[in-house]
Amino acid sequence: MAKIRVLVVEDHAIVRQGIRLLLDVQPDMEVAGEAADGREAIEAAGRLLPDVVVMDLAMPGLNGLEATRAIRKRFPNVQVVALTVHESEDYFFQMITAGAAGYVLKGADPSQLLEAIRTAHQGEVFLHPPLTTKLVRDYLRRVGEGEVTESYGLLTEREREVLRLLAEGHTNQEIADILTIGPSTVQTHRAHIMEKLRLRKRSELMNYAIRQGLLDLRP
Amino acid sequence: MRKDERRRQQRPFEERDVRLLVAIGHQVGVAVQNARLWQELKEKERARSELLEKLISAQEEERQRIARELHDDMAQGLTALLMGLARLEHPTTGVSPEMVGTIDTVKQFASQALDDTRRMILDLRPAVLDDLGLVSAVRLYAQSHLEPLGVAFTLEAERMHDRLAPHLEVALFRILQEAINNCARHARAEHVRVRLEHVDGEVRGTVEDDGVGFDVWATLKGKREKAALGLLGMRERAALIGGSLDIESEPGRGTRLRLRLPLEKQVP
Numbered sequence A: 001m002a003k004i005r006v007l008v009v010e011d012h013a014i015v016r017q018g019i020r021l022l023l024d025v026q027p028d029m030e031v032a033g034e035a036a037d038g039r040e041a042i043e044a045a046g047r048l049l050p051d052v053v054v055m056d057l058a059m060p061g062l063n064g065l066e067a068t069r070a071i072r073k074r075f076p077n078v079q080v081v082a083l084t085v086h087e088s089e090d091y092f093f094q095m096i097t098a099g100a101a102g103y104v105l106k107g108a109d110p111s112q113l114l115e116a117i118r119t120a121h122q123g124e125v126f127l128h129p130p131l132t133t134k135l136v137r138d139y140l141r142r143v144g145e146g147e148v149t150e151s152y153g154l155l156t157e158r159e160r161e162v163l164r165l166l167a168e169g170h171t172n173q174e175i176a177d178i179l180t181i182g183p184s185t186v187q188t189h190r191a192h193i194m195e196k197l198r199l200r201k202r203s204e205l206m207n208y209a210i211r212q213g214l215l216d217l218r219p
Numbered sequence B: 001m002r003k004d005e006r007r008r009q010q011r012p013f014e015e016r017d018v019r020l021l022v023a024i025g026h027q028v029g030v031a032v033q034n035a036r037l038w039q040e041l042k043e044k045e046r047a048r049s050e051l052l053e054k055l056i057s058a059q060e061e062e063r064q065r066i067a068r069e070l071h072d073d074m075a076q077g078l079t080a081l082l083m084g085l086a087r088l089e090h091p092t093t094g095v096s097p098e099m100v101g102t103i104d105t106v107k108q109f110a111s112q113a114l115d116d117t118r119r120m121i122l123d124l125r126p127a128v129l130d131d132l133g134l135v136s137a138v139r140l141y142a143q144s145h146l147e148p149l150g151v152a153f154t155l156e157a158e159r160m161h162d163r164l165a166p167h168l169e170v171a172l173f174r175i176l177q178e179a180i181n182n183c184a185r186h187a188r189a190e191h192v193r194v195r196l197e198h199v200d201g202e203v204r205g206t207v208e209d210d211g212v213g214f215d216v217w218a219t220l221k222g223k224r225e226k227a228a229l230g231l232l233g234m235r236e237r238a239a240l241i242g243g244s245l246d247i248e249s250e251p252g253r254g255t256r257l258r259l260r261l262p263l264e265k266q267v268p
Helices: A013-022 A038-050 A064-074 A089-098 A110-121 A127-145 A157-167 A174-181 A183-197 A202-211 B003-008 B014-091 B097-124 B127-131 B135-148 B166-187 B216-220 B227-242
Strands: A002-011 A029-035 A050-057 A077-084 A100-105 B152-158 B191-199 B203-211 B243-248 B255-262
Touching: A002 A013, A002 A038, A002 A110, A013 A029, A013 A110, A029 A038, A029 A100, A038 A050, A038 A064, A050 A064, A050 A110, A050 B227, A064 A089, A064 B191, A077 A089, A077 A110, A089 A100, A089 A127, A089 B127, A089 B135, A100 A110, A110 B014, A157 A174, A157 A183, A157 A202, A174 A183, A183 A202, B014 B097, B014 B127, B014 B227, B097 B135, B127 B166, B135 B152, B135 B166, B135 B191, B166 B191, B166 B203, B166 B227, B166 B255, B216 B227, B216 B243, B227 B243, B227 B255
Parallel strands: A002 A029, A002 A050, A050 A077, A077 A100, B152 B191
Antiparallel strands: B191 B203, B203 B255, B243 B255
């Protein structure tokens, strides 16, 4: 199997070296390159087209948030995982909105970073577990205040059910069994969901579900 | 000779005239001295405020510098250490099984040290205050200081999207930080509610708790000197930026702190 190619973006050389030490012994990963600020990161992402970018947030010049936004826009196949000391949920919400598929704290066990890289590579999302709780709480608060996002409001009750099951990783057949409907009906629901939410891929659907707080990602 | 002409006639001062003039002179002298003292007092008060402002801004700069160094050197070094230790755990490095346990323990030490560093940075000068502003900083500070104690915390912010001038954000944050610390240390509250809003050209902040409360008057009179200094310090800090602070509390009835900062008087 091809290795996951990782671009390491971090302004502190010592952390770049640390990440390299960690990734070098992983049989399924390789460090494709390094960058020390946001501008270098965008340039390197375009040149190397890595599978996953490990992105620091606070950097001189163009910061990690703006770099993430630019990379996700220009190179949609490149996933971004944030690695930061910032535990503030406000940074986290901004990074997720900018298109990051992972958010890992520097103080956490480094195995979380590895898991986040692998998860992002599969087109799914990994978050520092306490932040997932915050995400769900925030969603529930917004629902409580009647501030549900417009697109989600377009979905029917059944479509929301299908969306949640799809995001949880169930196949069309499994969903058909759970809801006791035909697989072709599931397929129709699925097409409607994608159309209403303007999504193209299952991974986008997953991101959407997480952003909407439909998924509880606690391990 | 007409009456008014006779009045204008010169005559030597009699003793009672002298007494009257001396009395007037004394009064004038006292008034002049009062005015001078008043002026001096105002000057001194102005100088004191200026000095205090300089002191505070010097202290803020120093805090910011130390926080930055902790972030740039300490936190990053510990991160690299954690990564290196995680590499050692990997089976391909040929480490013995008994060493894996030790490595894991050391990893937890590094992780703990990093957590402590993060807390120090947060107390000194949270980066989120400079990066994202007052609301985000207050949220993070309250969450990390109240939630571990089991105190429920809610934050409401209205029309606070626009950033304020940095020195105002810092001053407001310091006051709210002290209020949150008081909730954590003394209030024994179950719930703390913070509200920030921008309304009628002013920023208003409210910190309310349902804790044990205290006698505001007795505290300010200085029976508990440290507590009085804390409250006076918050009030002073608010006054320095042209704001005001109002504390309502009674034993057994919780505490409500109200902070107001008119923005139109602020020099940009």
